[in-house]
Amino acid sequence: MEECQALGLTKSIGVSNFSCKKLETILSTAKIPPAVNQVEMNPMWQQKKLRKFCDEKGILIESYSPLGAKGTLWGTNRVMECELLKEIAQAKGKSLAQVCLRWAHEQGVCVLVKSFNKERMKQNLDIFDWKLSAEESCKISQLPQCKGFPAGEFVSDDGPYKSLEELWDGEI
Ligand code: A2P
Secondary structure: OHHHHHOOOOOOOEEEOOOHHHHHHHHHHOOOOOOEEEEEOEOOEOOHHHHHHHHHHOOEEEEEOOOOOOOOOOOOOOOOOOHHHHHHHHHHOOOHHHHHHHHHHHOOOEEEOOOOOHHHHHHHHOOOOOOOOHHHHHHHHOOOOOOOOOOHHHOOOOOOOOOHHHHOOOOO
16 A cells, blocks of 8 residues: 555545554554544444544544444444433434534544435435534433444454454454
8 A cells, every 4th residue: 555655546544444553563564654544433443442542643533323223233222222322412402323423523533424315315425514522421421331243253263353352352
């Protein structure tokens, strides 16, 4: 990828699903540090430790599954069915999805949300002229954490990662 950038074939290099440990490893040899680390991030999996690390290293976090990717093989209903988020959405006259996206935006990350529905796409963009109160943000920050996509498929006795702890370097 560094050669690709030198050749002008890519503008920036990004990684995905990197833990602090994997970033440390790549940063120890990279001539060009990754610009972005795309990871699962939403109110139910806030990635506080990784975000702090990436902030210090100048790596932008990009949040995938900001709504929990409900309905997909790798997704969870926990985000869209969270009672606290429902309450906040109702109190603000916003949708729960908008509360999630605004929350992620306020954390200073780049947000990758997807929808095949035009109205929901519009709704998902309509998060820039209002904000969460300090109290709402504080309550969200205290939500119990649970990774939506542990990716057990990548764990195998015969592979490099023999447990989820190893796969995620303990960050699970
Ligand atoms: P749809 O394409 O029918 O809108 P994530 O971005 O976390 O991976 O979640 C994507 C899922 O969330 C898709 O199933 C998408 O369905 C749905 N989705 C996207 N935007 C909204 C929204 N504003 N309200 C409810 N569901 C949404």
